[in-house]
Amino acid sequence: MTSQVVVDSGIFLATALAETYSSQAKALVKMWETQNANLAAPTLFQYEIVAVLRKQVNRGLISPADALKAQDYLLDYPVQLYMNKNLLKRAYELATKYNRPTAYDSQYLAVAEHLACDFWTADEKMFNALDKDLPYIKWLGNFTV
Secondary structure (H helix, E strand, O other): OOOOOEEEEHHHHHHOOOOOOHHHHHHHHHHHHHOOOEEEEHHHHHHHHHHHHHHHHHHHOOOHHHHHHHHHHHHHHHHHEOHHHHHHHHHHHHHHHOOOOOOOOOHHHHHHHHHEEEEEEEOOHHHHOOOOOOOOEEEEEHHHO
């Protein structure tokens, strides 16, 4: 059985960088691979990957060579990207409805809603703000290896 999952860039970045929940992120991605899950995200997924890796280099936390290696791995990973005017409008509506400061991360919510599937995030603050209202949001820190 193939499942569909929306995943944020933070989970994938945690597979390539030394993060608090890197072991959980690696195990979760491995589980999805084993299940042949179809992974999805808004187009901003790729922009976030590039931005975070560049910031890591700028702060001296990783080398430029390691950032390029991670970038190649992460951008080549098979994640179906979604972007259209209706999803952007829905992201704004969701941000408004749940009093989110920006509609940026709400794009993930809009894609998950559109696909009627779970949305996995590494953003604990977002999860805590929405988990009571949105049962399809899952937090990486709650995943048991």
